[in-house]
Amino acid sequence: MTSTKTFGxxxxxxxxxxxxxxxxxxxxxxxxxxxxxxxGGRYVHANNSAYDTLDPHTVNDVARVASRLNFYDGLYRxxxxxxxxxxxxxxxxxxxxDGLTWxxxxxxxxxxxxxxxxxxxxVVYSLERMLELKQGAGSLFIPMIDPxxxxxxxxxxxxxxxxxxxxxxxSLVPSILVVNSKLVKANEVNGDHGQAFLIDNVAGTxxxxxxxxxxxxxxxxxxxxxxxAGWGDNYLDEIEFRTVLExxxxxxxxxxxxxxxxxxxxxxxxxxxxxxxxxVQVFEQESMRVFHIAMHNGRAPxxxxxxxxxMVHAFDYDGYINEIMQGTxxxxxxxxPGNLWGAPDVxxxxxxxxxxxxxxxxxxxxxxxxxxxxxIGTLAGFSETEQVASLMQNALAQLGIKVDIxxxxxxxxxxxxxxxxxxxxxxxxxxxxYYVDPNNWVGELYGSRYAPTRNISAYHVDYVDERLEKALVxxxxxxxxxxxxxxxxxxxxxxxxxxxYNTKWYGPYTKNVKNVRFCPVGNGQDMRWSYVED
Amino acid sequence: MSVLKRxxxxxxxxLGAAIILGLxxxxxxxxxxxxxxxxxxxxxxxxxxxxxxxxxxxxxDRMGSDVFxxxxxxxxxxxxxxxxxxxVSVAIGVPIGLLAGYYGGFPGGFLMRTSxxxxxxxxxxxxxxxxxxxxxxVENVILALSLxxxxxxxxxxxxxxxxxxxxxxxxxxxxxGASDLRVMVLHILPNTASAIIVxxxxxxxxxxxxxxxxxxxxxxxxxxxxxxGRTISEAREFxxxxxxxxxxxxxxxxxxxxxxxxxxxxxxxxxDPKLRKGSR
Numbered sequence: 001m002t003s004t005k006t007f008g009x010x011x012x013x014x015x016x017x018x019x020x021x022x023x024x025x026x027x028x029x030x031x032x033x034x035x036x037x038x039x040g041g042r043y044v045h046a047n048n049s050a051y052d053t054l055d056p057h058t059v060n061d062v063a064r065v066a067s068r069l070n071f072y073d074g075l076y077r078x079x080x081x082x083x084x085x086x087x088x089x090x091x092x093x094x095x096x097x098d099g100l101t102w103x104x105x106x107x108x109x110x111x112x113x114x115x116x117x118x119x120x121x122x123v124v125y126s127l128e129r130m131l132e133l134k135q136g137a138g139s140l141f142i143p144m145i146d147p148x149x150x151x152x153x154x155x156x157x158x159x160x161x162x163x164x165x166x167x168x169x170x171s172l173v174p175s176i177l178v179v180n181s182k183l184v185k186a187n188e189v190n191g192d193h194g195q196a197f198l199i200d201n202v203a204g205t206x207x208x209x210x211x212x213x214x215x216x217x218x219x220x221x222x223x224x225x226x227x228x229a230g231w232g233d234n235y236l237d238e239i240e241f242r243t244v245l246e247x248x249x250x251x252x253x254x255x256x257x258x259x260x261x262x263x264x265x266x267x268x269x270x271x272x273x274x275x276x277x278x279x280v281q282v283f284e285q286e287s288m289r290v291f292h293i294a295m296h297n298g299r300a301p302x303x304x305x306x307x308x309x310x311m312v313h314a315f316d317y318d319g320y321i322n323e324i325m326q327g328t329x330x331x332x333x334x335x336x337p338g339n340l341w342g343a344p345d346v347x348x349x350x351x352x353x354x355x356x357x358x359x360x361x362x363x364x365x366x367x368x369x370x371x372x373x374x375x376i377g378t379l380a381g382f383s384e385t386e387q388v389a390s391l392m393q394n395a396l397a398q399l400g401i402k403v404d405i406x407x408x409x410x411x412x413x414x415x416x417x418x419x420x421x422x423x424x425x426x427x428x429x430x431x432x433x434y435y436v437d438p439n440n441w442v443g444e445l446y447g448s449r450y451a452p453t454r455n456i457s458a459y460h461v462d463y464v465d466e467r468l469e470k471a472l473v474x475x476x477x478x479x480x481x482x483x484x485x486x487x488x489x490x491x492x493x494x495x496x497x498x499x500x501y502n503t504k505w506y507g508p509y510t511k512n513v514k515n516v517r518f519c520p521v522g523n524g525q526d527m528r529w530s531y532v533e534d
Numbered sequence: 535m536s537v538l539k540r541x542x543x544x545x546x547x548x549l550g551a552a553i554i555l556g557l558x559x560x561x562x563x564x565x566x567x568x569x570x571x572x573x574x575x576x577x578x579x580x581x582x583x584x585x586x587x588x589x590x591x592x593x594x595d596r597m598g599s600d601v602f603x604x605x606x607x608x609x610x611x612x613x614x615x616x617x618x619x620x621x622v623s624v625a626i627g628v629p630i631g632l633l634a635g636y637y638g639g640f641p642g643g644f645l646m647r648t649s650x651x652x653x654x655x656x657x658x659x660x661x662x663x664x665x666x667x668x669x670x671x672v673e674n675v676i677l678a679l680s681l682x683x684x685x686x687x688x689x690x691x692x693x694x695x696x697x698x699x700x701x702x703x704x705x706x707x708x709x710x711g712a713s714d715l716r717v718m719v720l721h722i723l724p725n726t727a728s729a730i731i732v733x734x735x736x737x738x739x740x741x742x743x744x745x746x747x748x749x750x751x752x753x754x755x756x757x758x759x760x761x762x763g764r765t766i767s768e769a770r771e772f773x774x775x776x777x778x779x780x781x782x783x784x785x786x787x788x789x790x791x792x793x794x795x796x797x798x799x800x801x802x803x804x805x806d807p808k809l810r811k812g813s814r
Contacts, residue, residue, distance in 0.1 A: 246770070248770050248771060248773050267771070269583070269772060270771070273775060319577075319580075320579070323580055323598075324582070324596070381752075383596070383771055386757045386768075387596065387757075390758045391577065391597075394576065397575060404756065405756040406669065406670060406756060407670060407752050408670075
């Protein structure tokens with residue numbers, strides 16, 4: 001066995017050094033709004049999306065991250081900003097010389113909410129379940145590990161044997177959320193792997209236990225006193241994540257104190273409104289959440305590079321960033337967040353309708369003057385996507401291209417995006433952080449191995465695939481960075497998408513909320529660190 | 535006294551008629567009277583969310599477009615939806631009511647039970663379900679409203695026809711050899727006209743309100759169409775600071791619906807002798 005492998009951004013030795021400090025939650029955590037205060041308290045979060053399921057293995061999005069983070073634990077955990085992994089259910093790991101076998105030592109003092117001791121068998125069951133369901137984070141593991149290749153070596157030792165060496169498996173380990181295998185198996189119905197049960201029940205080891213759940217209203221969790229990481233002096237006794245779809249209601253509710261926190265990606269008008277009220281605190285953090293317009297590269301006329309070049313020059317980047325977003329976000333010229341390693345140093349495309357027209361003329365010279373109506377799908381309730389679509393529609397109208405805008409809720413749009421047949425021509429949306437590796441952005445959106453469920457762009461270029469594939473199996477970060485730079489630069493040259501900005505997180509909380517610990521992976525919704533001051 | 539004279543003597547009804555006339559004129563003349571007709575599609579991001587001023591009497595919206603200009607163009611969409619949806623509803627509902635009322639028996643019962651099925655579900659819920667299934671667009675809103683509103687006219691005409699077919703003038707026409715179709719179209723239908731006109735006028739207001747609700751829910755015209763319900767939906771994110779953004783289309787909907795209701799009430803008073811004010 002070797003110990004020279006890196007683990008995401010963190011060297012394994014660094015991880016091992018963290019273990020004693022991580023024990024019982026005694027680490028001095030860098031966090032926002034830190035102050036002395038009393039123990040206990042109740043925190044109410046108004047969420048802009050419904051929690052239609054609590055199953056940790058069937059969804060993997062930002063909108064429903066709170067149930068996964070607070071009811072379940074992974075082998076390791078992402079914390080802080082810049083994000084780093086700390087040991088969690090596992091205390092250490094080793095990678096075999098051939099890079100195929102990853103062996104994790106688990107803690108022996110972890111209990112599920114029903115008091116059952118967590119063992120390696122639970123980890124095996126959890127990963128097999130993810131592979132079987134092929135949903136949520138499971139789709140990330142399918143390309144790298146076959147069913148039956150996760151073994152319980154010992155009661156507290158689990159080994160994963162990969163199909164090929166993987167540079168990102170380590171970064172994905174926090175996504176292996178462990179469920180209570182005995183409890184789930186006992187509630188399986190007709191081989192459904194407990195799906196019906198886990199929609200509205202929790203079988204985890206997480207920091208909070210479920211005390212109420214209503215898909216229309218959200219969930220309430222109570223502090224799990226016996227959680228292995230301990231609690232220290234300050235904590236929350238109860239958390240409630242309430243579904244409040246109306247932005248104005250969330251804002252008013254926060255200002256009046258009905259809620260303690262909201263998501264940190266409000267429009268700048270709303271952030272300014274909250275700030276000027278003097279009743280809330282707004283934490284500001286660099287994040288990794290790229291707003292872009294995904295284009296269907298596989299369908300005419302967007303399968304032509306000249307046409308795509310016309311598209312990338314038809315968006316008013318400055319107007320959008322400086323006027324609508326009021327300069328609160330940073331222009332991001334490619335799909336990789338500018339603050340992440342591997343991002344190439346290129347200048348973003350500019351809004352230039354003359355240039356767009358010349359590319360369009362080149363397209364017409366080859367394909368004729370007839371251009372069909374394009375369809376942009378927008379996310380209902382996310383006005384930024386509608387405004388982007390309107391700007392695009394307006395600019396393309398000046399080029400003589402008609403655009404239809406169709407709005408639908410995120411679950412509907414995301415389902416449409418899963419298939420090249422139903423994917424709209426363009427969809428503006430955010431690519432958030434699920435693990436901190438360039439593959440999270442450029443690999444998943446433009447690599448052929450992820451088509452069609454994650455690579456919704458229908459972009460397939462051998463030059464890019466070769467680099468993305470190679471970057472997945474080597475562990476030298478400098479070399480990987482070079483490969484991602486080359487691949488991303490080619491995708492940029494091919495104008496395979498319209499990349500607009502990398503967002504900042506503006507976390508709004510009532511002034512009595514302390515110790516908010518933001519991480520781009522969890523968007524500040526990992527509540528075990530926070531508390532409400534009396 | 536003619537109907538028009540009676541209408542003009544009724545203050546509320548004439549106010550309603552004036553509002554509707556104003557709406558129609560505004561819709562027709564929108565390209566000429568809108569201060570910024572290009573703002574239906576053009577954006578001026580540097581001017582977004584400006585409060586009302588001499589330059590923009592109803593302020594500007596989230597894309598910097600003139601709210602007043604977009605409101606005027608929105609009237610066209612509102613009128614189109616209301617006229618077509620109510621027109622189709624009348625075209626479907628009146629013949630069904632006429633046939634069911636005239637023939638009665640199993641065919642009549644079957645038609646009326648069918649309309650009962652539609653009436654059993656709240657209209658807005660049914661319209662939402664249809665519009666959601668078909669996808670968001672003005673055409674689908676019209677279709678959804680037409681499919682859900684026809685039973686109102688069917689039931690109304692059914693009741694009227696049922697009563698009228700027993701009248702002596704109908705029996706006389708039949709005795710003279712008039713065909714069923716002739717009796718229905720030339721003798722019964724004209725006698726139900728007053729009720730249809732009153733119901734249609736009030737129905738227009740209800741249709742506009744439902745269409746606005748569908749637009750508000752994102753089931754109507756997509757952005758950047760200046761449909762009123764949709765505009766309110768866009769604007770709610772900026773309340774209460776940019777109050778003008780939601781207030782202008784809200785006020786427009788209020789006025790137009792009130793206009794149709796006032797006119798409908800007035801016409802009912804005028805056309806139905808039993809309800810005429812003087813006889814109360």
